[in-house]
Amino acid sequence: MxxxxxxxxxxxxxxxxGLFQLSLIWDGRLADYVDPRQGILVFLTGLGCVxxxxxxxxxxxxxxxxxxxxxxxxxxxxxxxxxKSAGLIWLVVPLMVFLLFR
Amino acid sequence: xxxxxxxxxxxxxxxxxxxxLPLLVIAAVALAGILxxxxxxxGGNATWMTAFLDSAHRFSVGFxxxxxxxAPFLLLxxxxxxxxAHLFTDADIQALFKGGTLGSVIFGILAxxxxxxxxxxxxxxxxxxxxxxxxxxxAAALMAAGPGVTLIATxxxxxxxxxxxxxxxxxxxxxILALVFGxxxxxxxxxxxxxxxxxxxxxxxxxxxLLEGEGQVSKAKAIVLTASIEFLEWMPLLVIAAxxxxxxxxxxxxxxxxxxxxxxxxQNAGSGLxxxxxxxxxxxxxxxxxxxxSSWSAGAQRIxxxxxxxxxxxxxxxxxxxxxxxxxxxxxxxxLSLSLMAGLVIESFGGLS
Numbered sequence: 001m002x003x004x005x006x007x008x009x010x011x012x013x014x015x016x017x018g019l020f021q022l023s024l025i026w027d028g029r030l031a032d033y034v035d036p037r038q039g040i041l042v043f044l045t046g047l048g049c050v051x052x053x054x055x056x057x058x059x060x061x062x063x064x065x066x067x068x069x070x071x072x073x074x075x076x077x078x079x080x081x082x083x084k085s086a087g088l089i090w091l092v093v094p095l096m097v098f099l100l101f102r
Numbered sequence: 103x104x105x106x107x108x109x110x111x112x113x114x115x116x117x118x119x120x121x122x123l124p125l126l127v128i129a130a131v132a133l134a135g136i137l138x139x140x141x142x143x144x145g146g147n148a149t150w151m152t153a154f155l156d157s158a159h160r161f162s163v164g165f166x167x168x169x170x171x172x173a174p175f176l177l178l179x180x181x182x183x184x185x186x187a188h189l190f191t192d193a194d195i196q197a198l199f200k201g202g203t204l205g206s207v208i209f210g211i212l213a214x215x216x217x218x219x220x221x222x223x224x225x226x227x228x229x230x231x232x233x234x235x236x237x238x239x240x241a242a243a244l245m246a247a248g249p250g251v252t253l254i255a256t257x258x259x260x261x262x263x264x265x266x267x268x269x270x271x272x273x274x275x276x277x278i279l280a281l282v283f284g285x286x287x288x289x290x291x292x293x294x295x296x297x298x299x300x301x302x303x304x305x306x307x308x309x310x311x312l313l314e315g316e317g318q319v320s321k322a323k324a325i326v327l328t329a330s331i332e333f334l335e336w337m338p339l340l341v342i343a344a345x346x347x348x349x350x351x352x353x354x355x356x357x358x359x360x361x362x363x364x365x366x367x368x369q370n371a372g373s374g375l376x377x378x379x380x381x382x383x384x385x386x387x388x389x390x391x392x393x394x395x396s397s398w399s400a401g402a403q404r405i406x407x408x409x410x411x412x413x414x415x416x417x418x419x420x421x422x423x424x425x426x427x428x429x430x431x432x433x434x435x436x437x438l439s440l441s442l443m444a445g446l447v448i449e450s451f452g453g454l455s
Contacts, residue, residue, distance in 0.1 A: 059327060091338075
């Protein structure tokens, strides 16, 4: 299930990233960082990330079903997919900087 | 020049983005953040406390600015790259971008104008083109021209009051820069000496392995998944660039930020350095210069826009993912010298009207 978990984790990362950007617009702190005229780009990116997360998550759900049906199929043994090296842990940094620094 | 052989294996840059380094960085950032919160709430006004809080503030603003301004272009680049991966065959791409001719370089620049590939996004698209057999000069021209000529940046320049002249100058300089860079790379007959072949994406798009065994999957879904993978693959590099940029902005003396007082050369140098460290997007650059129209010298405005378009912290990291170090160095030197020359030429003609 390693690979499936990674897909779900990636979907979660995308969703959090998207919501983080949308929240900056919501509470007005976006203006602390960038020119407000770029708000539309940040908004669309946030929305795009949330939509991507939904699509990725739907793939993970489908794969879970397939795994049950094909019990022991090779798909879950492949831990060398591109998801492995995504380095998603780095995505924690923007949130931390936003939350801890004023 | 021969086209590049397709990479058979995908190697993400886990060397730079994996391991214990992220945890160490996260711990350091958390420590600094918590310390700044404690100092802030203590209400003390010792000199060192004020200096630390000021640096912490500059770091956070610098970091988030780079991150938030680049993320949209990275997402657009990921989508464009995914569309290229799934909707165009290798033959389609090679018909337009193969070889090291002037024609292929021009096609690369035209693609940069048409596609939404500014600020980092161009690196993703160029990498996908290389995987599909495009010539290195064409892909390099697209990558180099992207930030300055993309429709989003051009539209923002034309739409911003008083910025049309500077946006036009940036557009023209980006085209010349891409042309020169592409033609220089065309002199090298062995692509492997220019680019890192191992960093190219997999054959069939990055979602190929993910969708294996799922039977018929719509192209739309494959495109979205490939875009997601590419976006997340490049995101750590963006975070690292933002960390470096934010840290350097916090460390350099406040007097070096534009508008810098002193001679014209000193002002231009400060402006160029600030453009490299702030790593703003092509749209953000324009807004910053527009806000400083009255206080920045004309030379400083030009240098900020031209250097910021070509060389900054994030672009160096992104381009370094594709180019070998020597080529990256040529690119940086070429960009800085051409920016300087463009400024001198405009100055000798009495400036922009």
